[in-house]
Amino acid sequence: MSKQNAIQLSSVSKTFDGFKALSDADFTARWGEVHALLGENGAGKSSLMNIVAGLYGPEGGSLFIDDNPVKLKGPKEAAKLGIGMVHQHFKLVTPFTVAENILLNLSHIQTSGLYRERLRRVSDDIRAMAERIGFGIDPDARIDQLSIAEQQRVEILKVLLAGAKILILDEPTAVLTEEEAENLLTTVRGFAREGAAVILVTHKMNDVLRYADQVTIMRSGRTIKSLKPDSVSVDELVKLTVGESAPEQTAPVEQRTPGEPYLNVKGLTSTGGHRALNGLNLTLNKGEIYGIAGVGGNGQSELANALMGIPEGVEGTMELIGEGDLADFDAARRRAIGVAAIPADRYGSALAGPLSIADNFALGDIHSGRYGPFWYLKTGAIEADAAEAVRQFDVQGVRSLKQKSALLSGGNAQKLVIAREFSHPPKLVLAHSPSRGLDVKATEAVRERLRAARDSGAAVLLISEDLDEVMAMADRIGVMSAGRIVTEFSQPADRQAIGQAMVNHV
Amino acid sequence: MSDFALQRPLTKRRYTLEVRQQMAWHWQALILAGSMILGLLISGTILVVAGVPAGELLNEFVILTLFDSQSLTSVLFQASPLIMVGLAGCLAFRAKFWNLGLEGQMIFGAIGATAITMWDIGAPSMRLPLMIAAAMACGLLWAVAPVLLRLKLQVNEIVSTLMLNYIAINVLLHLMYGAWKDPKDAFPYSPKYESFELLPELGNGLSLSIPIAIGIALLVLWFVNISRAGLYLRFVDKSPKVASAVGVPVAKTILMAVLFSGALAGLAGLMVAAGQEGRLTHSFYVGYGFSGILIAFLARNNPIAATCAALLIATLFVAGRSLQVFYQIPFAMVQLIQAVLVICVASSDFFIRHRIRRVQGGD
Numbered sequence: 001m002s003k004q005n006a007i008q009l010s011s012v013s014k015t016f017d018g019f020k021a022l023s024d025a026d027f028t029a030r031w032g033e034v035h036a037l038l039g040e041n042g043a044g045k046s047s048l049m050n051i052v053a054g055l056y057g058p059e060g061g062s063l064f065i066d067d068n069p070v071k072l073k074g075p076k077e078a079a080k081l082g083i084g085m086v087h088q089h090f091k092l093v094t095p096f097t098v099a100e101n102i103l104l105n106l107s108h109i110q111t112s113g114l115y116r117e118r119l120r121r122v123s124d125d126i127r128a129m130a131e132r133i134g135f136g137i138d139p140d141a142r143i144d145q146l147s148i149a150e151q152q153r154v155e156i157l158k159v160l161l162a163g164a165k166i167l168i169l170d171e172p173t174a175v176l177t178e179e180e181a182e183n184l185l186t187t188v189r190g191f192a193r194e195g196a197a198v199i200l201v202t203h204k205m206n207d208v209l210r211y212a213d214q215v216t217i218m219r220s221g222r223t224i225k226s227l228k229p230d231s232v233s234v235d236e237l238v239k240l241t242v243g244e245s246a247p248e249q250t251a252p253v254e255q256r257t258p259g260e261p262y263l264n265v266k267g268l269t270s271t272g273g274h275r276a277l278n279g280l281n282l283t284l285n286k287g288e289i290y291g292i293a294g295v296g297g298n299g300q301s302e303l304a305n306a307l308m309g310i311p312e313g314v315e316g317t318m319e320l321i322g323e324g325d326l327a328d329f330d331a332a333r334r335r336a337i338g339v340a341a342i343p344a345d346r347y348g349s350a351l352a353g354p355l356s357i358a359d360n361f362a363l364g365d366i367h368s369g370r371y372g373p374f375w376y377l378k379t380g381a382i383e384a385d386a387a388e389a390v391r392q393f394d395v396q397g398v399r400s401l402k403q404k405s406a407l408l409s410g411g412n413a414q415k416l417v418i419a420r421e422f423s424h425p426p427k428l429v430l431a432h433s434p435s436r437g438l439d440v441k442a443t444e445a446v447r448e449r450l451r452a453a454r455d456s457g458a459a460v461l462l463i464s465e466d467l468d469e470v471m472a473m474a475d476r477i478g479v480m481s482a483g484r485i486v487t488e489f490s491q492p493a494d495r496q497a498i499g500q501a502m503v504n505h506v
Numbered sequence: 507m508s509d510f511a512l513q514r515p516l517t518k519r520r521y522t523l524e525v526r527q528q529m530a531w532h533w534q535a536l537i538l539a540g541s542m543i544l545g546l547l548i549s550g551t552i553l554v555v556a557g558v559p560a561g562e563l564l565n566e567f568v569i570l571t572l573f574d575s576q577s578l579t580s581v582l583f584q585a586s587p588l589i590m591v592g593l594a595g596c597l598a599f600r601a602k603f604w605n606l607g608l609e610g611q612m613i614f615g616a617i618g619a620t621a622i623t624m625w626d627i628g629a630p631s632m633r634l635p636l637m638i639a640a641a642m643a644c645g646l647l648w649a650v651a652p653v654l655l656r657l658k659l660q661v662n663e664i665v666s667t668l669m670l671n672y673i674a675i676n677v678l679l680h681l682m683y684g685a686w687k688d689p690k691d692a693f694p695y696s697p698k699y700e701s702f703e704l705l706p707e708l709g710n711g712l713s714l715s716i717p718i719a720i721g722i723a724l725l726v727l728w729f730v731n732i733s734r735a736g737l738y739l740r741f742v743d744k745s746p747k748v749a750s751a752v753g754v755p756v757a758k759t760i761l762m763a764v765l766f767s768g769a770l771a772g773l774a775g776l777m778v779a780a781g782q783e784g785r786l787t788h789s790f791y792v793g794y795g796f797s798g799i800l801i802a803f804l805a806r807n808n809p810i811a812a813t814c815a816a817l818l819i820a821t822l823f824v825a826g827r828s829l830q831v832f833y834q835i836p837f838a839m840v841q842l843i844q845a846v847l848v849i850c851v852a853s854s855d856f857f858i859r860h861r862i863r864r865v866q867g868g869d
Contacts, residue, residue, distance in 0.1 A: 331755075351752075355744050
């Protein structure tokens with residue numbers, strides 16, 4: 001009997017405290033194909049794949065691996081069956097080296113020999129595998145020295161070396177530049193051609209159309225349809241995903257006359273050994289969106305941190321005209337001035353996951369006294385404002401304002417951050433990859449908020465590794481490379497020329 | 507790919523474990539109470555095995571301890587400093603500051619209060635308020651160094667607070683065997699306080715320290731639940747990394763909570779010295795540091811629960827003492843009961859965080 005199906009799930013359900021994340025979902029992926037799992041944020045894609053990876057136990061339904069019924073007790077067991085998952089948020093120990101991280105994951109395979117001996121053997125394996133699939137990864141590099149794209153490669157090497165034949169990639173291109181994404185998807189398609197099964201969890205139509213052999217569409221916990229991507233039009237695919245008429249394509253950015261300068265960054269340089277920022281100069285005007293484009297790892301995160309007041313060793317000035325240097329302001333002063341920050345790492349620097357939605361929201365206006373003096377917190381006022389903001393910013397999945405914010409899906413968590421940051425009309429908006437991991441509707445909602453802020457006179461700085469986003473949003477575009485802005489473009493800008501500038505200075 | 511063993515299909519699974527999003531507070535209280543009752547039942551069994559007649563247990567523990575006015579008075583008498591150290595623990599632990607220096611702060615609180623009596627500072631009518639202020643100030647000051655070291659230089663507070671206890675103990679012994687020793691007494695005690703230096707009785711044997719303790723518990727409740735500092739503390743407690751990024755003044759919040767904690771430990775020192783012993787003694791602090799940590803843990807850093815837990819521990823002490831006298835049960839048994847309670851409460855956490863749910867099988 002020839003075994004064709006790598007994974008088969010039938011009528012799988014999963015409930016989280018009363019909320020049906022999956023209801024009777026079916027999914028089949030075959031050996032040798034790239035299978036895209038398409039759906040909006042919160043459609044249940046990750047939950048379904050977490051069941052395959054042994055992280056969640058399903059409540060009914062059955063799972064077959066290679067046509068055998070299995071019951072996974074945990075991720076280790078899934079790994080033994082050749083299932084490897086690369087999560088959207090990487091599971092790497094940052095101060096450790098690549099080889100150490102991978103060895104950690106192989107603990108159930110590599111048990112004999114001295115530690116150093118095993119580490120050396122793993123390093124050799126990494127080099128061999130990296131060379132075979134065209135990943136330039138040094139086994140001795142520390143994780144925190146690697147860019148996001150490189151860390152992702154480490155994750156892929158990790159599961160491959162653990163013997164994965166079924167590779168699940170959760171939103172792999174969300175953090176990558178166009179070119180990096182292309183390379184990655186070409187590589188994983190190569191795995192499929194060699195007989196592995198690759199599952200691509202995504203909400204990007206382009207990835208699906210260009211790289212997938214089969215696509216399964218999910219919507220609110222159900223698998224809607226499984227089909228060949230070349231058998232349908234994009235419109236149809238979008239309709240199946242969204243379930244209703246899709247949001248309209250945004251019109252190209254028109255030319256605008258910018259206001260007067262508001263933020264003046266001069267000679268921003270990292271103080272550490274590695275010059276992540278290297279004499280960056282930048283002027284941001286009122287009433288414009290300034291987009292920073294560039295290949296990931298060219299100092300974007302460091303710039304965002306420095307501007308948002310997240311600890312980052314830098315020298316140079318970040319003068320807010322008429323106010324003073326941003327570096328001298330504490331959080332209360334920033335809020336009073338009207339600085340809104342939307343960091344890339346939502347749960348690392350914007351939302352306290354274990355705390356309630358109301359608590360997280362309250363910080364937005366806590367210093368002004370709107371929620372009572374220091375000795376008395378007006379919970380009623382906080383909850384009323386939070387409820388209003390949740391409604392206005394369309395934050396979904398809120399069953400109670402007292403619910404932990406960690407339970408919101410990525411897009412809704414981002415909306416909550418924006419709702420808090422925009423609870424006062426902002427004068428300066430700092431946004432770093434604001435639509436990362438968000439679906440079409442949520443992305444458009446986020447962008448609309450940024451445009452509205454710009455139209456009401458705010459200076460908006462948009463740092464994004466997604467060139468499409470920068471092209472669609474920015475009035476002026478600065479290309480960042482090796483820690484500085486190397487070229488600036490005004491709209492209408494030539495995409496080709498920007499792409500050239502991004503890679504030429506690396 | 508096909509060489510793995512055939513396993514039971516998923517449909518046989520009958521129970522699943524879910525992480526709860528939230529749990530209504532009354533359910534939490536119920537689960538907590540249930541686990542405490544379970545702990546008491548286990549403890550009762552141990553006592554029966556140790557030779558206490560089963561029929562006498564209820565009598566000994568509940569009737570004679572809580573329904574006898576003299577015993578009840580002694581429970582309350584015992585409880586107030588325990589409430590103080592318990593609240594001190596709650597405050598520090600909420601700020602993620604492991605204050606193991608409750609005893610040191612307590613000792614300095616009592617030394618501060620005794621200094622007022624030794625040097626006759628203030629008029630008799632002002633003496634007690636001055637002593638209270640001195641006790642709180644000295645307890646607070648003893649917490650300053652470790653919290654600043656932690657905030658400025660990342661010095662581990664577990665080590666620094668613990669070591670400062672030994673310094674405090676030796677300062678106490680130095681005073682008790684030296685300058686402050688009562689010449690009329692063979693023991694290393696300070697001279698007895700004057701009558702106006704003692705926490706007054708409110709008639710029927712109750713000391714003023716009980717209303718003070720309850721008042722302070724309400725103050726702490728306000729601090730952690732109603733004031734803005736409480737919101738900041740929640741951020742520091744649950745997501746320290748996010749806290750500073752979103753604008754919580756982390757260092758100030760920790761400083762405030764820890765100094766408050768030290769002041770309450772100092773007040774506990776005064777309650778023992780001026781409420782129970784009537785003087786400073788060389789070993790009045792023994793056991794309070796651990797009890798404070800225990801109470802804060804049992805109460806999940808909740809001030810009201812800490813007050814209840816302190817009363818429970820006080821009851822155990824009083825009942826334990828009579829068990830010792832009447833049934834020759836070693837005092838270690840009381841400690842064993844404490845430990846059993848802690849284990850039961852710790853495991854109840856699992857049910858507050860998770861839900862076990864029966865799932866309809868698909869076959």
